[in-house]
Amino acid sequence: MIPAIEQRLPCTNKPTLFHAPDGRDYNDRAKQSRITYAKALCLSCPIVRECRQHARATREPHGIWGGETADERRDALAQAA
Numbered sequence: 883m884i885p886a887i888e889q890r891l892p893c894t895n896k897p898t899l900f901h902a903p904d905g906r907d908y909n910d911r912a913k914q915s916r917i918t919y920a921k922a923l924c925l926s927c928p929i930v931r932e933c934r935q936h937a938r939a940t941r942e943p944h945g946i947w948g949g950e951t952a953d954e955r956r957d958a959l960a961q962a963a
């Protein structure tokens with residue numbers, strides 16, 4: 883059973899939207915489309931700030947967390963250093 887908070891998260895039940903299926907996208911256009919949609923869902927998430935902080939703190943290397951891609955996370959951490 884999925885906890886109540888997780889049921890409210892836009893990414894629940896959409897893992898391939900936030901992480902490329904099989905680790906890669908079909909093509910660049912599909913990738914950009916997937917990322918744009920995932921980021922839009924993050925903007926409506928009740929824990930977007932906490933999610934982004936967690937991903938940065940754990941140096942999450944893959945996927946979209948808190949509205950950030952892995953590259954954006956790396957850039958943000960580099961700027962903060």
Ligand code: SF4
Pocket residue numbers: 891892893894900923924927928929930931933934946947948949
């Ligand atoms: S902010 Fe985090 S928990 Fe919320 S939808 Fe995005 S990835 Fe999921």
